[in-house]
Amino acid sequence: MSIKQNLQNIKASLPDHVALVAVSKTKPVSDLMEAYHAGQRIFGENKIQEMVEKHETMPKDIEWHMIGHVQSNKVKYMASFVHLIHGVDNFKLLKEINKQALKHDRVIDCLLQIKIASEDSKFGMTPNEASEIIKSEMFSELKNIKIVGLMGMATFTNDENWVKKEFNYLKDTFENLKLTSADNYQLNTISMGMSGDYQLAINCGSTMVRIGSSIFGERNYSI
DSSP states (O other): OOHHHHHHHHHHHSOTTOEEEEEOTTOOHHHHHHHHHTTOOEEEESOHHHHHHHHHHSOTTOEEEEOSOOOGGGGGGTTTTOOEEEEEOSHHHHHHHHHHHHHTTOOEEEEEEBOOSSOTTOOOBOHHHHHHHHTSHHHHTOOSEEEEEEEOOOOSOSOHHHHHHHHHHHHHHHHHHTTOOBTTEEEEEEEOOOTTTHHHHHHTTOSEEEEOHHHHOSOOTTO
16 A cells, blocks of 8 residues: 555544654655655654754654654754654753753753663663652753653563553553643653554553554665
């Protein structure tokens, strides 16, 4: 099927309250534009340089989401346009995002990445670490970022019950952390679920799914 048909099929399966991030990493601009002309406006990249290059050549009504692990020294390259940063996993990174957002007179929305998977290769903070950050005096001073939700990546496994347990853990963490609110902290987004498990994620409370291969086909990792 074409990218357009894939998109239409996936969107038809999503409840109205669930946002679709088209994960376009390693894909050429021509593929992204096919999705764009089919009505897709939210694209997710996991490398800042690749996102910057695509942003420069593509229409400016696109919401660019940074979904990969973020190095603090590269935040400056996307600070002028990034719409949402999914993988914020430490306070130092939050401070850098705030610093770069201030330079552009912007408030950048962020998700705290919670480690829900058993794999060591997955990044993320514990719920306690997240709670300590949002209740700290230093966090309250960050006026150019806003924490709008949580993100999590499940273990790569065929065991659906295991993945469901991890998704439920993130949903429970969301409900607990949602009890706190501030000017720069108001949770409304749970970003979890990818091509292979997004329906399960939605059933567990996801409000944002990150789908790549089911839209664009398998990725080319040799790039």
